[in-house]
Amino acid sequence: MLEGRQAIEEVTVSESAGVANHPAEPAGARPFAEAPNLDAQALAQLSGVLRLVSDDVQASVDRFSDPHLMAAGKVNIISVEAVQQRFGARWSLRKDQVFAFTERVLQRGVATSGVFIRISDTDFFIIQPELGRLAGQAACLRYLREVLNHFLGESHMAAAGVMQVTRMTKGRMEAAAVDARQMEAVESGAVPAEKAEAAETAARLPAHEGDLETAPRGLNPWTPFVSGDGRHIRVSATLEPVYELKGFTRIGFRMIRRVIVIATGEELTPQQVAALSSGDILRTDLATITRGIDRLKVEAEGEQQLSLIVPLSFSSLSTQRGRTELTAPLKEAGGLVKLGVVCEIHDIEGIPPGALLAAASLVRPFSLLVVGRLAGPSLANVERLKGAGLQALSFECPPGLGDAEFLGWASTTIAAARKVAKSVLIYRAGSPKRAGALASFGATHASLAAA
Numbered sequence: 001m002l003e004g005r006q007a008i009e010e011v012t013v014s015e016s017a018g019v020a021n022h023p024a025e026p027a028g029a030r031p032f033a034e035a036p037n038l039d040a041q042a043l044a045q046l047s048g049v050l051r052l053v054s055d056d057v058q059a060s061v062d063r064f065s066d067p068h069l070m071a072a073g074k075v076n077i078i079s080v081e082a083v084q085q086r087f088g089a090r091w092s093l094r095k096d097q098v099f100a101f102t103e104r105v106l107q108r109g110v111a112t113s114g115v116f117i118r119i120s121d122t123d124f125f126i127i128q129p130e131l132g133r134l135a136g137q138a139a140c141l142r143y144l145r146e147v148l149n150h151f152l153g154e155s156h157m158a159a160a161g162v163m164q165v166t167r168m169t170k171g172r173m174e175a176a177a178v179d180a181r182q183m184e185a186v187e188s189g190a191v192p193a194e195k196a197e198a199a200e201t202a203a204r205l206p207a208h209e210g211d212l213e214t215a216p217r218g219l220n221p222w223t224p225f226v227s228g229d230g231r232h233i234r235v236s237a238t239l240e241p242v243y244e245l246k247g248f249t250r251i252g253f254r255m256i257r258r259v260i261v262i263a264t265g266e267e268l269t270p271q272q273v274a275a276l277s278s279g280d281i282l283r284t285d286l287a288t289i290t291r292g293i294d295r296l297k298v299e300a301e302g303e304q305q306l307s308l309i310v311p312l313s314f315s316s317l318s319t320q321r322g323r324t325e326l327t328a329p330l331k332e333a334g335g336l337v338k339l340g341v342v343c344e345i346h347d348i349e350g351i352p353p354g355a356l357l358a359a360a361s362l363v364r365p366f367s368l369l370v371v372g373r374l375a376g377p378s379l380a381n382v383e384r385l386k387g388a389g390l391q392a393l394s395f396e397c398p399p400g401l402g403d404a405e406f407l408g409w410a411s412t413t414i415a416a417a418r419k420v421a422k423s424v425l426i427y428r429a430g431s432p433k434r435a436g437a438l439a440s441f442g443a444t445h446a447s448l449a450a451a
Contacts, residue, residue, distance in 0.1 A: 050174060051120065051165075051173045052171065052172050053172060054120050061117060061125060061168070062168075064115060064125075066241070066249075069127060070165055071299075072133060073132070074131065074133065076178075077125055078124050078143060078144045079124075080144075080147060082152065083152060084122055102147050103118070105146050113130050113432075114432070115432055119173075129241075134182060134193045137178050138186040141158055141162050145158045159180035159184060160177075160180070163175035163176065163178065164177075228279065231262075232261070233260070233280070233284075234260050235283075235288055236257070236291055237255045237258070237287075237288050237292040239292065239296060240256055242309060244445055245439035245443060245444060251445065252305040252307035252309070252337060254308075254311075255288055259284055270347075274346075278315045278316070278322075282313075285312055286329060288311060289330065292308070292333070307337050307338070307339045310333055310341050310342065311344050311346050311373070312363070314346065314348050314355075314356070314359060315347065317363060318359060326363075341366065341368060342371055343366070343367040344371040345360065345372055345373060348372050349374065353388040354387075356372065370392075372388065372394070374394070379412070382416040382419075382420055392421045392444075393424055395425075397410075397426055397427065397429055397434075406437070410437060414426075414442045414443050423444040425444065426438050427449075428449050429448055430448070430450045432448065
């Protein structure tokens with residue numbers, strides 16, 4: 001997937017209309033008159049729940065069968081069945097024109113930050129990892145409206161042509177109808193997507209996660225807390241999918257912590273967090289892990305992940321108390337994933353390699369991998385990490401880079417990092433295209449959220 005748009009374009013320009021396992025039939029709904037004579041699978045196709053996939057794109061589709069993306073509602077289908085039905089006998093003569101126009105619409109709207117593939121005679125498979133469920137579905141509705149307006153002069157039936165993929169198996173996808181009223185409200189701008197999705201997230205989380213400052217202390221003794229300078233601090237954690245770039249398979253999540261001053265709502269920067277006392281930093285690390293475990297239990301929805309990247313501060317690992325306190329939550333987190341936790345050591349700028357080597361050695365028994373996280377990956381900072389015993393280095397892609405600036409930053413930074421560690425993780429790549437560029441320069445893992 002991540003060799004840039006070339007692979008995607010090779011798929012989307014394909015003019016094959018065959019359908020896997022059922023070459024004589026298009027994917028999508030059959031005429032309702034046939035219903036009495038159909039078996040369960042055919043009835044599922046009739047209802048729109050089952051969507052069949054063309055043989056010639058099956059391998060490409062398989063590369064995107066990420067259960068987390070599907071669970072998060074980021075994998076959708078738009079169907080041009082309304083055009084097919086209206087055209088009737090003319091469909092075979094006009095379908096190439098419909099495909100070409102739809103692909104131009106999707107190229108303009110999706111290709112810079114997502115993926116689209118025509119999977120059958122009527123269906124287009126769309127992944128937009130940067131968008132939430134409602135925002136992504138509203139975008140799909142907007143794309144389909146443009147297609148229907150162009151060919152039919154009306155688009156009132158567009159909502160029925162947007163479906164959320166819930167499961168993918170060989171040759172077929174299972175899709176669910178979306179909440180048309182909610183999707184249309186977001187698409188029209190009547191309801192901001194962020195507000196609607198925040199309400200959904202709050203409804204799914206345990207009660208104490210939505211209001212940390214009033215959380216029962218027994219649920220998490222680490223947050224909120226009073227810092228050494230008298231401020232009331234609360235900590236939350238979110239999860240972001242991380243992918244192995246060679247085959248673009250998800251290895252799990254990384255925890256992203258937020259440290260907030262309750263009185264003002266101010267979120268502390270990484271530099272401000274690093275300036276807290278060592279005791280406050282330890283409380284922050286412990287709160288992050290326990291909050292991240294809460295999130296994992298909710299968002300994984302029963303699916304055991306491969307791994308979990310856990311942020312730890314060097315100052316916490318450099319004391320006996322810190323190592324003792326962190327052992328239990330690290331073991332708990334490791335028990336929730338298949339392969340174990342990845343310990344990512346933060347605030348390592350300026351730390352002597354020998355001290356980092358000692359810290360890495362102490363957490364290695366609990367870790368699948370020990371990663372050094374650099375906030376400012378200058379060549380000098382990277383060079384100083386030689387001999388520190390780190391198996392991987394991680395960075396966040398600088399925000400606001402144009403394509404040329406991004407390529408220059410990525411090539412220089414990754415080349416330096418590969419001289420120090422075997423693995424290089426780049427967060428917030430921003431798009432599959434940029435993730436493909438990172439892979440070509442030697443990065444091994446990435447997350448796709450926008451920088």
